[in-house]
Amino acid sequence: MEEKETKQVHKETAEESQPQKKTDKQAxxxxxxxxxxxxxxxxxxxxxxxxxxxHNDYLRLMAEFETFRRRSAEDRLNMVATAxxxxxxxxxxxxxxxxxxxxxxxxxxxxxxxxxxxxxxNKLMAYxxxxxxxxxxxxxxxxxxxxxxxxxxxxxPSPELQGxxxxxxxxxxxxxxxxxxxxxxxxxx
Numbered sequence: 001m002e003e004k005e006t007k008q009v010h011k012e013t014a015e016e017s018q019p020q021k022k023t024d025k026q027a028x029x030x031x032x033x034x035x036x037x038x039x040x041x042x043x044x045x046x047x048x049x050x051x052x053x054x055h056n057d058y059l060r061l062m063a064e065f066e067t068f069r070r071r072s073a074e075d076r077l078n079m080v081a082t083a084x085x086x087x088x089x090x091x092x093x094x095x096x097x098x099x100x101x102x103x104x105x106x107x108x109x110x111x112x113x114x115x116x117x118x119x120x121x122n123k124l125m126a127y128x129x130x131x132x133x134x135x136x137x138x139x140x141x142x143x144x145x146x147x148x149x150x151x152x153x154x155x156x157p158s159p160e161l162q163g164x165x166x167x168x169x170x171x172x173x174x175x176x177x178x179x180x181x182x183x184x185x186x187x188x189x
Contacts (some may be wrong), residue, residue, distance in 0.1 A: 066134055133180070134173065138183040147183060166186050
């Protein structure tokens, strides 16, 4: 019987050690799984941070590109506007000559020359007006340094003409609301 009891005791100890082995194995597996889960979470956090950084870089790059596109469009518009302003500025002496010719022809008896010069002047002015050119009206107006350039000052014939433009020496022009050439005027003092 003792043998039976010893076998039974061995059997019980073997059975007890097997669950202990199983629990040790399970504990090791659980620890390994926990370690892998922590590593995966760490990799996920790194990947998430990297993705966030890449997304921020992408947004910044898109914003810079939009700024570049807007600036280049503005530069093109400014270049066209500057080019047209230069061309129109080059035509201003032609307008001045037409105005002088019309003033001289007023005293002439040659009606054909008067009509021809007026026709050329009116067509040229009409075309330039479509491009944004406007005459600065100065005679009789209050002197304004934003639009007028005083060439000289003379005594005003009456007190109400003091500080007003008495004569226009050279016509001034606006192009799209900006002064292209100041009107050169004589001011009453």
